[in-house]
Amino acid sequence: MDAWTPTYGAGLLAAAVLLPFVAMLLGLALGGRWMQRVAFALMPLQVAVSAAIAWFWLRGDTLVYLLGGWAPPLGIALRADGAAVAMLLAVAVVVCGIGLYARADFGTPPDARESRAAFGYWLLLLAVWGALNLVFVSGDLFTLYVALELLTFAGVPLVCLAGSGETLRAALRYLLFALCGSVLYLLGVVLLYGGYGTVDIPLLAQAVRPEPIAWAALALMTVGLLAKTALFPLHIWLPPAHGGAPAAASAVLSALVIKGSWFLVLRLWLDVMPGVATASAAQLLAGLGAAAIVVGSVVALRQQRLKLLVAYSTVAQIGYLFLLFPMAFDADGVMAWGELAQAAGLLQAIAHATAKAGMFMAAGLIYAALGHDRIDDLAGAARAVPLAVLAFFVGGLALMGVLPSGAYLAKKLLLASADESGQWWWTWVLTGGAAFTAGYVVLIAARVFRRPAAPLQGVKPVSLLSQCAALGLTLASFALALAAVYGPLSDELLSKALSLKELGTMAATFAAGALLAAALSRKPLFAPQAAARGGVAMLGAAFEGGDRFVRRWPSAMLALLLIAGGCVWLLVRG
Numbered sequence: 208m209d210a211w212t213p214t215y216g217a218g219l220l221a222a223a224v225l226l227p228f229v230a231m232l233l234g235l236a237l238g239g240r241w242m243q244r245v246a247f248a249l250m251p252l253q254v255a256v257s258a259a260i261a262w263f264w265l266r267g268d269t270l271v272y273l274l275g276g277w278a279p280p281l282g283i284a285l286r287a288d289g290a291a292v293a294m295l296l297a298v299a300v301v302v303c304g305i306g307l308y309a310r311a312d313f314g315t316p317p318d319a320r321e322s323r324a325a326f327g328y329w330l331l332l333l334a335v336w337g338a339l340n341l342v343f344v345s346g347d348l349f350t351l352y353v354a355l356e357l358l359t360f361a362g363v364p365l366v367c368l369a370g371s372g373e374t375l376r377a378a379l380r381y382l383l384f385a386l387c388g389s390v391l392y393l394l395g396v397v398l399l400y401g402g403y404g405t406v407d408i409p410l411l412a413q414a415v416r417p418e419p420i421a422w423a424a425l426a427l428m429t430v431g432l433l434a435k436t437a438l439f440p441l442h443i444w445l446p447p448a449h450g451g452a453p454a455a456a457s458a459v460l461s462a463l464v465i466k467g468s469w470f471l472v473l474r475l476w477l478d479v480m481p482g483v484a485t486a487s488a489a490q491l492l493a494g495l496g497a498a499a500i501v502v503g504s505v506v507a508l509r510q511q512r513l514k515l516l517v518a519y520s521t522v523a524q525i526g527y528l529f530l531l532f533p534m535a536f537d538a539d540g541v542m543a544w545g546e547l548a549q550a551a552g553l554l555q556a557i558a559h560a561t562a563k564a565g566m567f568m569a570a571g572l573i574y575a576a577l578g579h580d581r582i583d584d585l586a587g588a589a590r591a592v593p594l595a596v597l598a599f600f601v602g603g604l605a606l607m608g609v610l611p612s613g614a615y616l617a618k619k620l621l622l623a624s625a626d627e628s629g630q631w632w633w634t635w636v637l638t639g640g641a642a643f644t645a646g647y648v649v650l651i652a653a654r655v656f657r658r659p660a661a662p663l664q665g666v667k668p669v670s671l672l673s674q675c676a677a678l679g680l681t682l683a684s685f686a687l688a689l690a691a692v693y694g695p696l697s698d699e700l701l702s703k704a705l706s707l708k709e710l711g712t713m714a715a716t717f718a719a720g721a722l723l724a725a726a727l728s729r730k731p732l733f734a735p736q737a738a739a740r741g742g743v744a745m746l747g748a749a750f751e752g753g754d755r756f757v758r759r760w761p762s763a764m765l766a767l768l769l770i771a772g773g774c775v776w777l778l779v780r781g
Contacts, residue, residue, distance in 0.1 A: 216263035217272035220285040220344045223256050223295060227337030231330055239326075240315045246329040250303045253336070257292075257299040264292045271346075279407035284346035286408075290553055291343040294470060297557040298339050301462050301564050302332065304680040308568045309455035311575075311670035324368050328455065334361035335459055342467040348396045348406040348479070351471055355392070355435065359385045362464040365456035366448045377447035384434055384444045384763065388468075391431030391771070395424040411479050419779075421483045426774035428475055429492075430767060435468035438529060439499035440757040440766045442522050449518035454571020457514065461521045462564035466556055469528050473552065476532060487777040489532040495770070497636045499526030504643030505750040508650060508727040513570045513580035517563070520647055524559050524606060527617075527640065528552065530633055534624035547627065551620035558613030558684045562605040565681035569599035572669045572677065582651070583730055587659035591666045594674035596655050598681050603648040605684035607720075608641050609713060613687030638716075645720025650728055 230249045234242035264270055264287060272285040287295070309332070313325040338357035345351045359382070366378035400406050402420040415421050437445040449457045476484050503523030510516040534548035572595035573588055574580040589596045605612040618637055625633045727747040756762055 215267075216259070217270040217285070217287075219256055219260045219263065220270055220272045220287055221274070223253070223260060223340045224285070224337060224344065226253055226256065227333045227340070231333045231337070234330060234333070239320075242326050242329045243310075243313070243315060246306060246333055249333070250299075250306055254299045254303060257295045260287060261292045261296055264289065279347065280405045280410060283350055284407070285344045286346045287344050290470075290473070290549070293553050293557065294343045294466070295340060297560055298336065298343075298463060298466075300683060301560050301680065302336050304561075304676050304683075305455060305458050305462075305564055305568070306332065307676035308458070308571075308673045311673045312453055312455050312571070324370070327364060328368060328453075331361050331365050332459065335365075335463060339463060339467050342470060346408055348399065348408065348411070351474075352389070352393055352396060355467060355471065356389060358464060358467045359389065359435070362460055365459060366452045368453055368456055369451065371451070373447075374451040377444070377451045381444035381448045384441075387764075387767065388431040388434030391427045391434070391767075393431075395426075395428030395431070398424040398427070408474070408478050412481070415480050415483060417483050417778075421480060422775055422778040425475065425480050425483050426771050426778060429472060429774055430771040432468045432472045432475075433495070433770065434767060436465050436472070436525060436528075437522065438495055438525055439502055439522060440495075441763060441770075442499075442503075442525075443758045443760070443763040445522060446515060446518045446758070449521065449567075450512065450515045454514070454567050454574070457518070457571075458564040458567040461518070461567060462560040465521075465525065466560060469525075469556065476535070477549075483778065484535075485778055485780070486533065486536040487780060488774055489536060491770075491773055491777055492529045492532045493633065496526035496529030497633075499523055499529075500636060500640040500643065502750060502754060504640070504646065504723075505727055505747055506754045508643075508646055508724060509729050509747050509751050511582055511729060513573060513582055513585070513651070514567070516582065516647060516651075517566050517570050520566075520606070520644070521563060523640070523643065524563065527555050527559075527614075527637075530621060530636065531555075531624070533630055533633065534621065534628055537628050547620045547624040551617045551624060554613045554620065554687060555617035558605060558617060558687055561680045561687075562602040562612075562614070562684040565598050565677045565679075565684075566602035566606075568673065568677035568680070569595045569602065572673060573599070576667055576669050577663070578665060578667070582654055585651070585654040586657040587663045588655040591663055592669055592674065594671075594678055595669065598674065598677035599651065600648060601678065602681035602684070603644065603651070605681055607644040607648060607716070610709070612685045614684070616687065641716050642719035643723060645717050646723035646727070647720075649717070649721045650724040653724070 226249060230245045234245040237245070260270065268288075270285075270287040274283045274285070276282070278284070309328060313328040315322070315325055335358060338354050338361055341354035342351060342358065345354055363378050363382045363385070366381055367374040396406060398420050399411060399415070402424075403411060403414040405411060405414070434441045437443075449461060452460065476489075500523045503519050503521075503526065507516050507519035507523060510519060531548045531552040534551070570580060572592055573585070576592045576595070577585070577588060606614055608614040608618045618641070621637060622634055625631060625637075729747075757766065
């Protein structure tokens with residue numbers, strides 16, 4: 208079977224892409240509160256379609272659907288391999304969870320007229336869903352460009368749903384920087400089409416060679432996608448966008464939107480130009496990821512608002528998604544993409560999507576109940592909204608890599624890949640990153656479980672359904688561990704999971720996280736430590752200043768050029 212032979216059941220790929228857009232048109236035609244009703248009607252249908260695609264994929268290989276019956280290069284093909292199937296299912300689950308949560312913020316009572324913000328939210332949620340599905344199943348680079356632009360133009364309005372001047376500025380910043388990334392990506396597509404006469408992924412993979420036009424295209428496209436993914440130091444738009452957007456919108460942006468551009472980087476390096484990519488360039492990507500983990504984590508611990516802490520933790524967690532690229536190369540610098548690295552990347556992406564969506568939703572619930580999300584004033588929050596607080600901590604533990612979360616399995620697979628390829632230095636990054644994540648958990652725990660000086664006043668009730676949706680998504684991150692039962696490393700992973708060594712490592716990680724939280728937080732966790740903070744607290748302030756500097760427009764644009772130039776040089780150097 209060749210790359211363009213249609214497969215049985217592949218028509219479901221077209222359904223997965225078209226159904227959200229059809230639902231959008233139907234909601235627009237019906238108007239009013241029907242947009243919300245159409246969105247909820249679509250959710251179980253889309254989950255069923257994604258599950259059916261997974262079932263057909265398990266019966267065979269990659270699913271292929273030819274639009275109009277025309278094979279590439281004249282026609283457009285939709286394809287779904289294992290990575291695409293996994294992401295389709297994950298996005299379907301996360302969207303359903305976010306939708307249940309959003310009923311409290313953007314739902315319309317029967318006796319009320321639907322607001323413009325509510326109508327817009329459900330419309331944009333469907334647009335994000337359809338665009339993401341198109342990213343996962345597109346078989347050519349130009350269709351992927353169209354999908355990315357649909358994703359951007361759906362994500363930007365989500366930022367400014369609140370309608371304030373601050374959120375509008377954040378949305379414009381996001382739009383302008385994302386468009387810079389789009390231009391770079393499109394330039395790369397133009398170079399590849401001019402050099403090889405096609406943009407179809409299998410055809411390009413056969414034709415592309417390590418030569419200047421391929422090096423330039425890969426560098427431009429990669430850097431453009433890094434800008435959309437908000438990898439440090441290209442995260443100029445992410446903190447203000449997440450900090451100002453409603454929680455239901457922030458969950459979509461953090462958990463879903465950035466995964467589209469990251470998935471395309473994976474496609475470029477794995478499927479399109481594996482012979483062009485080099486181990487040195489992969490080390491650059493991972494180096495930026497390591498910097499993201501450190502800087503994002505330190506600045507997160509310095510935040511005064513819970514939502515901004517979660518936003519900067521997203522900056523840090525994005526870094527983990529790029530640690531897998533050097534693992535694609537063996538000790539001799541030859542790309543030999545193994546199952547370990549691929550599985551680790553997908554597990555990390557899905558674990559982050561479920562856990563981070565739940566954490567943003569939990570932060571929104573705490574804000575709704577208390578009327579604020581100031582970290583230093585969260586005493587008593589555990590009593591006021593226990594399920595929301597529990598969801599936040601479950602999500603934090605999932606991202607930390609506590610057994611048996613998806614992040615735990617991803618970390619173990621990355622460690623195994625680093626050991627196989629002789630890249631021992633990345634083990635220090637993975638270990639240190641887990642300690643930083645533990646710092647978030649300890650910091651918030653020290654605040655929310657404190658007894659308030661006076662009984663909380665004016666605590667507003669929050670939706671039980673919203674709390675359960677947030678908790679359900681964070682628990683879904685732990686449910687990912689069930690996938691290991693059927694994996695090739697299941698016996699090894701499960702045998703080591705409850706060993707004394709593993710339990711000791713978790714305890715040491717929590718201890719290190721507590722020390723980091725105590726040293727780097729803006730205010731001391733405990734009164735006796737106030738006198739001992741000095742220089743460390745100044746270091747945290749220096750990281751904050753550095754973050755503000757790199758998020759300025761001149762710094763961000765210079766970073767774009769430097770990273771692109773560095774990629775070209777490392778690709779040429781080999």
